[in-house]
Amino acid sequence: MTTSNGTGTQAIDRAMSLVAAVIKADEPLTYPELQDECGLAKSTTSRLLAALERTELLERNGGGGYVAGPLFWLYATRHDPWEELVRIARPTMEQIGDDTRETVNLSVNRGDRVAQVAQVDSSYMLGTKDWTETDVPAHASALGKVLLAYGALEAGDGPFERITPNTIADPGALRRELDAVVRHGWASTVDELEIGLTGVAVPVRGVHGDVIAALGVSGPSPRLEHRIDEVGQKLDERAKQLSGLLRRGTHKRGAA
Known part of the structure; x- marks a missing residue:
């Protein structure tokens, strides 16, 4: 390998300096900023950036700035998916x-x-409660029903625990409920997990179109039970936007 003509280790070093600059930056970097940061000639910077885009190590966001490419997202989904998913979903x-x-x-x-x-x-x-530390039975929550309906979780044979008088415990009835979730696009519960609690949830799809998460709203039944369709439609719109970000890879820092 040679470093004299830019096709050997020198070219690799220069390309990796561009990748490192993008990854370490707090905001997307423009072409001039990258050229200045790495001290490269215009022609070299242009050639290397084009190669890094072709290989999906870098990409440009809607504003033209360079951000980490889809290969970084693929790695994150395989090795630390939930931390990255939470960061993307937070807005x-x-x-x-x-x-x-x-x-x-x-x-x-x-x-x-x-x-x-x-x-x-x-x-x-x-209505404010920290659910992140609570173990919620899938069949009794809107979020769980979404994961069950789209095959991210297995329902099992049942019968299921009847947590409240409204909980669906019969396997056949639950199956019909899950089929309805797929038809409508969202799941709901009214007083099934707790008396007085209503939930609505929708699927979030990953890079391959499969359901990887559920996004939902919950609150007191008097406030929510008459708004289920309205809230379901709003959730569906937002979840589709989030799923689109995941599929397109435009979710990197500064791009969403």
């Missing part, structure tokens, strides 16, 4: 909180259970 969750003023949760499956990995609190004093 969407805050938007939903502004839309509904209710508690917003993001859940994933961990083994055979629903794990709540992020929460935005309700703006109401009544």
Whole structure:
């Protein structure tokens, strides 16, 4: 290998300096900023950036700045998916909180259970509770029903625990409920997990289109049970936007 013509280790070193500059930056870097940061000629910078985009190590966001490319997202989803997912989803969750003023949760499956990995609190004093430390049965929560309906969790044979008089405990009835979730695009519970608690949730899809999480809103039944369709539609719109970010890879810092 040679360093004299820019095709050997010198070219690799220069390309990696561009990648490192982008990864370490707090904001997306422009072409002139990268050239200045790495001390490279214009032609060299242009050639290397084009190669790094082709190989998906870097990409440009909507403003033209360079951010980490899809290969970094792929690595994150395989090795530390939930931390990255929470970071990406946080702005969407805050938007939903502004839309509904209710508690917003993001859940994933961990083994055979629903794990709540992020929460935005309700703006109401009544209804705010930290669900991230609570083990919630999948069949009795809107978030869990989404994961069950789309195959991210297995329901099992049942019968299921009847937590309240409204909990669906019969396997056949639960199956019909899950089929309805897929038809409608969202799941709901009214007084099934707790008397007086209503929840609505929708699926979040990953880079391959499969359901990787559930995004939901919960609050007191008197506030929510008559707004289920309205809240479900709002959630569906927001979740589709989030899913689009995940699929397109435009979610990197400064790009969303």
